[in-house]
Amino acid sequence: MIIESQKHLFDIPEDISYLNNAYMSPLMHRVVKAMEAGMSGKIRPWTYTAQDFFTPVERGRELAAQIYGTQGDNIAIVPSASYGLQIAANALPIAAGKSVIVLEDQFPSNIYPWQDKIRRQGGRLMIVPSPKDDDWTQALLTAINSETAIVAIPQTHWASGATIDLARIRTALDEVGGALALDLTQSLGAQPFDMASIRPDFAVSATYKWLMGPYSLGFLYIDPKWHGAEPLEHNWINRAGSEDFAGLTRYRAEFQPGARRFDMGEKSNASQLMGANAAMEQILDWGIDNIAETLRHKTDMVVDGLSQEEITPVAANLRAPHYLGLRFAQGIPEGLMQRLADQNIYISIRGSAMRVTPHLYSTEADISRLIHALNDI
Numbered sequence: 001m002i003i004e005s006q007k008h009l010f011d012i013p014e015d016i017s018y019l020n021n022a023y024m025s026p027l028m029h030r031v032v033k034a035m036e037a038g039m040s041g042k043i044r045p046w047t048y049t050a051q052d053f054f055t056p057v058e059r060g061r062e063l064a065a066q067i068y069g070t071q072g073d074n075i076a077i078v079p080s081a082s083y084g085l086q087i088a089a090n091a092l093p094i095a096a097g098k099s100v101i102v103l104e105d106q107f108p109s110n111i112y113p114w115q116d117k118i119r120r121q122g123g124r125l126m127i128v129p130s131p132k133d134d135d136w137t138q139a140l141l142t143a144i145n146s147e148t149a150i151v152a153i154p155q156t157h158w159a160s161g162a163t164i165d166l167a168r169i170r171t172a173l174d175e176v177g178g179a180l181a182l183d184l185t186q187s188l189g190a191q192p193f194d195m196a197s198i199r200p201d202f203a204v205s206a207t208y209k210w211l212m213g214p215y216s217l218g219f220l221y222i223d224p225k226w227h228g229a230e231p232l233e234h235n236w237i238n239r240a241g242s243e244d245f246a247g248l249t250r251y252r253a254e255f256q257p258g259a260r261r262f263d264m265g266e267k268s269n270a271s272q273l274m275g276a277n278a279a280m281e282q283i284l285d286w287g288i289d290n291i292a293e294t295l296r297h298k299t300d301m302v303v304d305g306l307s308q309e310e311i312t313p314v315a316a317n318l319r320a321p322h323y324l325g326l327r328f329a330q331g332i333p334e335g336l337m338q339r340l341a342d343q344n345i346y347i348s349i350r351g352s353a354m355r356v357t358p359h360l361y362s363t364e365a366d367i368s369r370l371i372h373a374l375n376d377i
Ligand SMILES: Cc1ncc(COP(=O)(O)O)c(C=O)c1O
Pocket: 022, 079, 080, 081, 082, 083, 107, 109, 154, 158, 183, 185, 186, 206, 218
């Protein structure tokens, strides 16, 4: 179902065409209200109970689990994608002679933990070169072999918007006994994710892009078979019995159940969590299939409107619904981003691609304005 414009839910002036959700989503009015409500306990701490350290956290875990298609017990609260990927890198084994596969020009949060792991433990990093036709799935299937220990990739490439058929990667990994670690920061919340067929070992998403929440928060999915791994830090609230504040110095070796042992320290930031929760409730109300269908319609409108042969989009069957990468035959024109910003049109440039990433706040007028501006260049 195509969802009509939801611009009224955001604080975006009429003359601003913000087509840059991949950079950072704007906060909805209801998210700002929830964040303000979350702050009230810190303004009047005598109203803030021990239970308040847990309730918004558990609600966030449940909502994130619904978006991932799993149970709350498999979700850890993290501050960033990089924190989650570091937990994955620490937990997943690598034997001598084995490799970790990543994509060329992948986002650094999903590169540095693997480089560091290999430096400490051996193995090698195998970088799949950018396929000329944007078919990353085929390129990965060719790269995966009996030496593959881990594939650490996104669902959608952050620069071009080219997407990967993760279920096929999972099947190939099953044959060689490899693990799958995913950075879903540029897809979760806007692109359907089928947990049953993809079965990642670890998957993480920061909340400030397609989960439409605040900065400095993310949700990490951990397959139950890794629930016994080492957390990144040892904080009091992740230990069993931490609900009893008076008894905290009866130090405990056992952890809270499931993926809770991996939660970050000071996870109980009520303002941040209540904001993220309000955003996830809205996303679930819209429905991710509907969001994807609507954003596909908007990104297709851009492609259909372009009259310049100079500009080529990633092929329709390989691009993610919410994320349009455009390439220019002669390279990105000098000062393009600024020239568009001067007309109140906001996009971003990463690598050799211009990213057009609308959301439900983007109107047909916004899309037309971009098309006219590009056709005038
Ligand atoms: C693919 C991808 N992953 C992760 C991030 C953010 O990483 P972190 O949460 O580690 O700051 C970004 C930000 O642009 C991104 O594009």
